[in-house]
Amino acid sequence: xxxxxxxxxxxxFYEDLAPGLTFDLGVADVEGDxxxxxxxxxxxxxxxxxxxxxxxSAYGGLIASGFYTxxxxxxxxxxxxxxxxxxxxxxxxxxxRWTAPVYAGDHLATxxxxxxxxxxxxRPGFGTVTLTAxxxxxxxxxxxxxxxxxxxxxxxxxxxxxPR
Amino acid sequence: xxxxxxxxxxxxFYEDLAPGLTFDLGVADVEGDxxxxxxxxxxxxxxxxxxxxxxxSAYGGLIASGFYTxxxxxxxxxxxxxxxxxxxxxxxxxxxRWTAPVYAGDHLATxxxxxxxxxxxxRPGFGTVTLTAxxxxxxxxxxxxxxxxxxxxxxxxxxxxxPR
Numbered sequence: 001x002x003x004x005x006x007x008x009x010x011x012x013f014y015e016d017l018a019p020g021l022t023f024d025l026g027v028a029d030v031e032g033d034x035x036x037x038x039x040x041x042x043x044x045x046x047x048x049x050x051x052x053x054x055x056x057s058a059y060g061g062l063i064a065s066g067f068y069t070x071x072x073x074x075x076x077x078x079x080x081x082x083x084x085x086x087x088x089x090x091x092x093x094x095x096x097r098w099t100a101p102v103y104a105g106d107h108l109a110t111x112x113x114x115x116x117x118x119x120x121x122x123r124p125g126f127g128t129v130t131l132t133a134x135x136x137x138x139x140x141x142x143x144x145x146x147x148x149x150x151x152x153x154x155x156x157x158x159x160x161x162x163p164r
Numbered sequence: 165x166x167x168x169x170x171x172x173x174x175x176x177f178y179e180d181l182a183p184g185l186t187f188d189l190g191v192a193d194v195e196g197d198x199x200x201x202x203x204x205x206x207x208x209x210x211x212x213x214x215x216x217x218x219x220x221s222a223y224g225g226l227i228a229s230g231f232y233t234x235x236x237x238x239x240x241x242x243x244x245x246x247x248x249x250x251x252x253x254x255x256x257x258x259x260x261r262w263t264a265p266v267y268a269g270d271h272l273a274t275x276x277x278x279x280x281x282x283x284x285x286x287r288p289g290f291g292t293v294t295l296t297a298x299x300x301x302x303x304x305x306x307x308x309x310x311x312x313x314x315x316x317x318x319x320x321x322x323x324x325x326x327p328r
Contacts, residue, residue, distance in 0.1 A: 006210060041235075045169040053171055065238070067231065067238050072206070074207045075207065089227075092230070092260045092262050095256070098253075098254070098256050101253075
């Protein structure tokens with residue numbers, strides 16, 4: 001048995017992650033109290049924590065810390081993919097872009113695409129997979145109205161074990 | 165008056181951020197309960213939240229979510245630099261590397277270096293500054309014993325206003 005990211009029996013392996021494949025990582029709701037509590041602890045800049053200054057600024061109100069938004073991405077990635085996948089810890093992100101402000105009450109849909117892969121030379125039994133993800137704000141009708149976050153990163157995934 | 169990142173009167177402007185300059189962003193202590201609570205909410209992978217599995221693994225115990233570690237970096241950056249600087253919101257990170265596992269009780273020292281800068285064409289009155297940061301774990305004697313996080317990113321900083 002190979003553990004998934006959440007400790008279950010993995011059913012998604014390196015071989016399953018073919019370039020071009022996309023995954024729907026669901027919709028995350030931005031809860032205002034949590035958004036502001038995160039910023040107070042980790043990113044207490046005025047446009048994240050000072051309601052008065054933010055309201056008078058070009059933002060028109062408090063906006064989320066980019067690290068809160070990327071943390072919501074990570075949760076979506078765990079819930080919808082790593083919980084099933086034979087993944088090892090990530091070495092990092094190759095790129096992270098916050099492309100528009102995020103506000104309390106936003107609904108953010110995330111999609112993930114496999115863009116490249118190759119066997120790992122450093123870690124026998126693993127492959128390296130390059131992925132891109134986009135978070136989009138949903139409009140009143142539930143359709144994406146614009147991106148708020150884009151990232152590109154690599155992950156290690158175990159090869160499917162030989163059947164016994 | 166130009167606002168700093170935390171809404172104070174800024175005293176650090178684009179002109180002050182000369183390539184080669186380094187900033188000591190202090191030491192962050194990794195508090196175990198907060199580290200695990202963060203992972204339960206945003207990154208519930210077994211090596212971040214399941215004490216039993218983590219203890220039996222090569223990690224030897226729970227390790228921090230990389231997004232928790234980078235959030236500690238952000239707080240250090242706000243406290244020691246953005247609180248004084250005429251900074252605008254960041255467009256993102258060009259690179260983020262988690263280079264070693266982080267454990268509860270770790271003491272992480274952060275240093276920041278200015279690597280490049282240029283006037284912004286898109287935003288008159290601002291310059292774009294490229295920065296790198298390194299978080300290092302301190303050993304028992306208080307000296308750095310190895311890196312745990314490296315990042316490279318750009319930030320916008322306002323030009324110093326003309327004296328009136």
